[in-house]
Amino acid sequence: xxxxxxxxxxxxxxxxxxxxxxxxxxxxxxxxxxxxxxxxxxxxxxxxxxxxxxxxxxxxxxxxxxxxxxxxxxxxxxxxxxxxxxxxxxxxxxxxxxxxxxxxxxxxxxxxxxxxxxxxxxxxxxxxxxxxxxxxxxxxxxxxxxxxxxxxxxxxxxxxxxxxxxxxxxxxxxxxxxxxxxxxxxxxxxxxxxxxxxxxxxxxxxxxxxxxxxxxxxxxxxxxxxxxxxxxxxxxxxxxxxxxxxxxxxxxxxxxxxxxxxxxxxxxxxxxxxxxxxxxxxxxxxxxxxxxxxxxxxxxxxxxxxxxxxxxxxxxxxxxxxxxxxxxxxxxxxxxxxxxxxxxxxxxxxxxxxxxxxxxxxxxxxxxxxxxxxxxxxxxxxxxxxxxxxxxxxxxxxxxxxxxxxxxxxxxxxxxxxxxxxxxxxxxxxxxxxxx
Numbered sequence: 001x002x003x004x005x006x007x008x009x010x011x012x013x014x015x016x017x018x019x020x021x022x023x024x025x026x027x028x029x030x031x032x033x034x035x036x037x038x039x040x041x042x043x044x045x046x047x048x049x050x051x052x053x054x055x056x057x058x059x060x061x062x063x064x065x066x067x068x069x070x071x072x073x074x075x076x077x078x079x080x081x082x083x084x085x086x087x088x089x090x091x092x093x094x095x096x097x098x099x100x101x102x103x104x105x106x107x108x109x110x111x112x113x114x115x116x117x118x119x120x121x122x123x124x125x126x127x128x129x130x131x132x133x134x135x136x137x138x139x140x141x142x143x144x145x146x147x148x149x150x151x152x153x154x155x156x157x158x159x160x161x162x163x164x165x166x167x168x169x170x171x172x173x174x175x176x177x178x179x180x181x182x183x184x185x186x187x188x189x190x191x192x193x194x195x196x197x198x199x200x201x202x203x204x205x206x207x208x209x210x211x212x213x214x215x216x217x218x219x220x221x222x223x224x225x226x227x228x229x230x231x232x233x234x235x236x237x238x239x240x241x242x243x244x245x246x247x248x249x250x251x252x253x254x255x256x257x258x259x260x261x262x263x264x265x266x267x268x269x270x271x272x273x274x275x276x277x278x279x280x281x282x283x284x285x286x287x288x289x290x291x292x293x294x295x296x297x298x299x300x301x302x303x304x305x306x307x308x309x310x311x312x313x314x315x316x317x318x319x320x321x322x323x324x325x326x327x328x329x330x331x332x333x334x335x336x337x338x339x340x341x342x343x344x345x346x347x348x349x350x351x352x353x354x355x356x357x358x359x360x361x362x363x364x365x366x367x368x369x370x371x372x373x374x375x376x377x378x379x380x381x382x383x384x385x386x387x388x389x390x391x392x393x394x395x396x397x398x399x400x401x402x403x404x405x406x407x408x409x410x411x412x413x414x415x416x417x418x419x420x421x422x423x424x425x426x427x428x429x430x431x432x433x434x435x436x
Contacts, residue, residue, distance in 0.1 A: 004085045004094075004101040006110040007077070012121040016098045017075040023097060024068040032066065032179055036172055040070045041216055042183030046160060051119045052186060053155075054078075055148050056162035057136050057204050058128035063167055064099070067126050070162065070181040077118045078126030079111070098123065115151050125151070129200065135168070136208045144201060149193035158186035161200055163207025180217075182207040224304040224315065224325040225334040227296075232345035236322045237294055243321055248285045252402075255393045260290045261405040266382060271348050272409060273374050276384035277427055278352035279359055283386055284323070290384070290404040293348045296322040298335070300356070322347070328355050331369055336376065343377040353423070359390045362436040363428045371419050374412040383407040383423050385431035405430040 032038035054071060056063065068076045079102040085091040100114050118125050131145045152159050166172070166179040184203050190196045206212070252258060266272070274287055274295070288295045304315045304325045324338050342349050351373070353366040374381050388402035407426040410419055428435040 002091075002095075003110075004091060004099075005082070005103075005108065005114070007100045007114045007117055009117045009120045012075070012077060012098060012118060012123045016096060017123075019096045020068055020075050020098055024065045028062060028065040029069040032062070032172075036166065037178040038066065038181075039178065039217070040072075040181045040183065041213065043072055045183045045185045046071065046074075047158065047186055051155065051157050052124055053148060053152055053157060053159045054124055054126040054162060055129050055159050055200060056126075056164050056181075057139060057208060058130045058133050059135060059164060060133060060167035060169065060172075063128070063133075063164055064126065066164075066167065066179070066181060067162065068097075070183065071124060071126075075123045076126040077114075077123045079128075081132075102127075111147070112151065112154060115155060119155055119157070129197075136163075136205065139201065139204070144197055146193055146197055149190075149196040149200070152189040152196065153191065153193060156189055158188050159196070159200060160184065160186050161203040161207060163204050163209075163213075165208050165210055165213060180213050182213055182216075222319075223334070224319055225301070225327075225332060225338065227324045227338040227341055229341045229345040232294070232296060232322060232342065232347045236320065239317075239320045240288060240295070240322065244285060244289050248282075248289065252282065252285075254396050255399055256388065256402045257399045258286070258289075258388075258402045258404070261403065262290070263382075263406045263408055265408045266406060271343070271346055271379060272382045273370060273377070273379045274348060274350045274382045274384055274406075275353050275370050275423060275427075276350070276386055277363065277431060277433070278354045278357050279386055280357065280389040280392070282389050283352065284321075284350060286386055286389075286402070286404050287350045287384060290406060291348065291382075294346075295348050295350050296324070296342055297350045298326040298352075299323040301325040301327050328367065336373070339373050339377055343379065349373070349377070349379065361390070361431075362434045363424050363431075364436045366420070366424070368416070368420060371416050374419070378412060380409040380411050381419065381423065382409050383426040383430070385427050385433075387431050 029038060054067065054076060056067060064078050067078065075098060077098045077100065080094055080099040082101045082103055084094055085101045102111050115125055127148050129144045129148045130139055148159065161184040163182040163184065165182070166177050171177045172179070184207050187196065187199055187203065274291055276283060276287055284297050299318055303318060326335050339349060351370045353370050355367045370381065384407065385405045388400055393400035407430055410422050424435060427433070
């Protein structure tokens with residue numbers, strides 16, 4: 001019968017590397033990624049080059065296969081108990097995977113020789129110091145096999161600790177659980193093997209702390225207030241084209257007859273702040289479509305603060321369309337910085353100085369922040385009026401008329417009071433609103 005305890009360097013060839021990748025990455029990893037949310041943390045802790053030993057806790061028969069997938073870019077020759085090799089077919093399967101036989105009761109010379117053979121290849125050595133499958137709660141210094149520390153000392157190589165969570169049979173079949181492979185920082189080999197065993201045990205207990213793992217998996221809350229010039233890119237423009245030409249125009253055409261009145265004094269190669277009255281949620285699309293420019297928006301922060309899935313999806317897509325959050329009660333420094341980034345990206349900015357939707361056909365008190373932004377960005381202001389969507393029309397047989405008018409630009413060099421006065425007068429005139 002073949003001796004699987006001692007392997008030669010030439011046995012760790014491309015065939016076994018490919019077979020291992022096929023079984024573990026294409027097979028096991030994808031199955032458990034779909035069924036149990038399998039995830040690997042700490043890839044950055046893996047040594048970039050050189051030989052090392054991978055040592056983890058052991059709670060399930062799937063651990064070796066997922067371990068091979070977790071170690072990206074390297075194949076893993078792992079130790080397997082000799083009982084597995086007593087059956088011809090299981091022995092052949094493990095042979096193709098690159099595993100080798102080990103006596104869990106006693107570290108043999110053949111094990112050291114095989115480890116030396118692996119060191120001469122591009123593979124790394126994988127093992128489970130617990131010796132057998134058991135929970136992390138039962139793992140202590142007394143039931144850890146010291147062999148791995150002795151091998152690391154003999155080969156003068158580091159040990160990479162891995163904490164495995166969620167692979168036990170019961171956990172894999174419980175709704176909401178996840179399989180996590182948490183890779184820790186390498187432990188340098190030590191002459192004192194007992195010290196190395198103690199450090200490894202402490203590291204693995206830390207790496208299997210479920211509460212800490214969940215914290216790592218939690219995505220940081222997105223800052224929807226801060227946008228950078230790089231965010232105003234081709235992809236954002238593509239989203240806008242899709243929103244306007246595929247969604248907005250076909251849907252609104254059914255219910256509305258939209259007419260745009262553009263102003264010849266708006267220069268094609270110049271960027272502006274487009275300041276409009278605000279009467280519906282369709283206004284941002286109407287402004288973008290009417291201007292034909294690369295446009296970004298300020299959107300009230302309440303649109304980005306909802307927690308249910310539908311509103312989270314909505315917030316994400318508003319962001320993708322180029323909008324960013326603004327506190328209407330108290331402007332933040334991040335809002336000003338985002339506006340500066342808009343000017344750096346050479347995009348246009350849309351603002352609704354009324355602060356919120358107003359359907360009363362009056363130009364009343366307005367937020368004066370748009371004047372300060374115009375001076376900061378050195379953008380002239382294009383006054384705009386929107387009429388006809390004060391109330392949504394659902395009658396396809398009597399389409400409502402919508403008018404969007406662009407006025408003559410107002411220079412940002414004018415006095416603040418004059419800019420405000422001109423904007424109010426022009427918008428009221430174009431919209432035929434009362435100047436309250």
